[in-house]
Amino acid sequence: MTRGAPATLEVRGVHKQYGGKSVLSSLSFDVARGEFLALLGPSGAGKTTLVRCIAGLTVPERGEIRLDGVNVLELKGRERRRIAVVFQQFNLVPRLSALQNVLAGRLGHVPSWRGVLRRFTRKDQLLALECLDRVGLIDRARQRADTLSGGQQQRVAIARALAQQPDVIVADEPIASLDPQSSAGILELLRDISRNDGVALVCSLHQLEFARAYADRIAGMTAGAVVVDVPAGQFDDSVATRIYGLGLASAQA
Ligand SMILES: Nc1ncnc2c1ncn2[C@@H]1O[C@H](COP(=O)(O)OP(=O)(O)O)[C@@H](O)[C@H]1O
Numbered sequence: 585m586t587r588g589a590p591a592t593l594e595v596r597g598v599h600k601q602y603g604g605k606s607v608l609s610s611l612s613f614d615v616a617r618g619e620f621l622a623l624l625g626p627s628g629a630g631k632t633t634l635v636r637c638i639a640g641l642t643v644p645e646r647g648e649i650r651l652d653g654v655n656v657l658e659l660k661g662r663e664r665r666r667i668a669v670v671f672q673q674f675n676l677v678p679r680l681s682a683l684q685n686v687l688a689g690r691l692g693h694v695p696s697w698r699g700v701l702r703r704f705t706r707k708d709q710l711l712a713l714e715c716l717d718r719v720g721l722i723d724r725a726r727q728r729a730d731t732l733s734g735g736q737q738q739r740v741a742i743a744r745a746l747a748q749q750p751d752v753i754v755a756d757e758p759i760a761s762l763d764p765q766s767s768a769g770i771l772e773l774l775r776d777i778s779r780n781d782g783v784a785l786v787c788s789l790h791q792l793e794f795a796r797a798y799a800d801r802i803a804g805m806t807a808g809a810v811v812v813d814v815p816a817g818q819f820d821d822s823v824a825t826r827i828y829g830l831g832l833a834s835a836q837a
């Protein structure tokens with residue numbers, strides 16, 4: 585537990601609407617370095633919108649998201665690397681190798697891919713190889729991303745996030761497209777990165793059991809608000825009812 589540790593990521597009174605409809609309302613919570621926060625909530629609760637706001641991909645109408653006291657929207661250039669994003673659909677460049685995809689994590693922007701390798705220093709290339717090794721895929725470095733399995737592609741995406749040397753990783757349902765065994769491997773990896781590298785990790789999940797097994801804390805969202813924020817060990821049937829409006833057994837069905 586890291587409760588009491590200084591917050592790295594602060595979400596403060598975030599409000600977001602689409603077409604006059606509130607999607608996030610007065611959302612506030614903190615995440616510390618080394619802490620794994622799982623976001624749970626039914627479909628449409630606003631998890632993806634929140635992840636996009638943290639990543640600076642969507643701008644809230646009110647409120648602020650701060651990284652070590654700095655509004656994430658003010659992170660410019662190289663500073664933007666401090667927040668890495670992992671997506672459900674991996675978002676790799678299919679025709680590029682695993683290594684080239686990881687190297688993309690060293691860029692502050694989406695590059696033009698022509699001659700992409702020449703733009704990287706030897707140091708960057710070694711770092712990218714280390715990141716691939718960390719996720720168990722050093723032997724796949726030269727393999728095209730679209731020939732890897734889903735679980736392997738998500739590992740490459742995590743290696744790309746690692747290559748950013750981030751302070752925060754936000755992951756939007758990173759295991760929703762994977763089988764249970766690959767899912768467990770991915771969450772173990774994310775937990776290990778959060779703990780050992782001191783990364784503040786926010787990860788939306790559909791599965792309660794995975795959240796309980798891997799997260800330090802669980803925040804439950806309903807209709808754009810955080811209705812529950814508890815240590816994972818305290819997550820029980822009554823808490824699930826507050827998020828999903830039904831019992832744990834039915835929520836998992
Ligand atoms: N770009 C958008 N334009 C309009 N409505 C959106 C947009 N993105 C999300 N929404 C709406 O916001 C609500 C929350 O969506 P989302 O953040 O995707 O929830 P979740 O990830 O929890 O399923 C939904 O009602 C969705 O239809």
Ligand SMILES: [Mg+2]
Nearest residue numbers: 631632633757
């Ligand atoms: Mg979503």
